[in-house]
Amino acid sequence: MKNTQTPAVASGFGLLIFYVLWIVFVGTFSSHELLIGIIGAALATAGLMIVNIQYPACFSPTMRQLLLIWRIPGYLFVDTWGIVAVAAKDLLGIDPAKSLFRVVPFATGAKDDACDVARRVLAVVYTTIRPGSIVLGVNVSSRQLLFHQIERGPAPRPIGDLGGRT
Amino acid sequence: MKTITIEALVAAAVLITWLCVLGMLRMRDPFQRMHYIAPPASLSVLFIMLAIFLQDGLKPESFKALFTALVLVGMNTVVTHAAARAFRMAEAKGWHPAKGEEVPVKATDEPDVAEPAS
Amino acid sequence: MNVWLLASQVMIFTLVPLTWLCVRGDPRHRLVAFYMAGVVTTLLLMLLTMAFNRMPLMDLALTMALMSFGGGIVFARFFARHLQ
Secondary structure, eight states: OOSOOOHHHHHHHHHHHHHHHHHHHHTOOOHHHHHHHHHHHHHHHHHHHHHHHHSOOOOOOOHHHHHGGGGHHHHHHHHHHHHHHHHHHHHTTSSOOOOEEEEEEBOOOOSSOHHHHHHHHHHHHHHHTSTTEEEEEEETTTTEEEEEESSOOSOOHHHHHTTBOO | OHHHHHHHHHHHHHHHHHHHHHHHHHOOSHHHHHGGGHHIIIIIHHHHHHHHHHHHOSOHHHHHHHHHHHHHHHHHHHHHHHHHHHHHHHHSTTOOOOTTOOSOOOTTSEEOOOOOOO | OOHHHHHHHHHGGGHHHHHHHHTSSOHHHHHHHHHHHHHHHHHHHHHHHHHHTOTHHHHHHHHHHHHHHHHHHHHHHHHHHHOO
């Protein structure tokens, strides 16, 4: 998804989304709400445009990277079971909880390149959204990703999919 | 059938929340405890949202519940990451980040050995 | 009594151990318990919306979710910069 949209198209898209959100939140199609919604959506779009000019978003993921989100629901179930089992084993004295910090090599790319930023951000999001792992940070200088795991296991798959060398 | 599904979803949401609170009580390390925030903030809220949609259908409140669920899932990820990084930075007293460095790496952190990804 | 009310009555008691965690121990432990309490409160508000059939409570749940995020980020930054 390259950043080739013109500002007009992006603003129109933003206006539409804000207007739909307004209608959802007010929960009515009465004429005065529809009219005020246009004004509200226009103000929000103007704010978004000003922020984007001042601080342009450096984030350009590919569709393939975004579609990796389909695996997340499965991870949520598996990891929830995993962390509950860790707590249960610790409580019953079977196996005390032994979490660990791990450092993996990660193809971080350039610090300011939009595609590399998107890859790093998605690696952090997809890994941290899982209950079993939390990313602490990605060091571009040393090309490493530091994360915490509730119990020892293979490195989370999103890291490998998005640039980790596991 | 619909009533049973709604009740099962709500019961599952409450059960997951309780198990995670008890798990959090059991853990001794703040990093370990942070893992137990994720299931209520993702699974429980999604189950409640689905139950609301089943009960109320396509009403504005259902979409507000959907938006609340999305906010909770997304924002919990961000806050967990930010807090974990903050805790690590607080532990590394006197750490000054070099250019391109985001988080201090300690000697006790385990370097990765090549394993198949899960 | 409906399933939503029963669920909210069961879930509200999770705030007891979380409050206990919030008032004792290391600041990091307290902060984590505080985050969890914010999540639980949001879930409770969603359940209570359906229990009492008071739809404006859903706005409260959404606001709680958004404000928890804002507060969480502020606390995390404060932690990193000032509590070393």
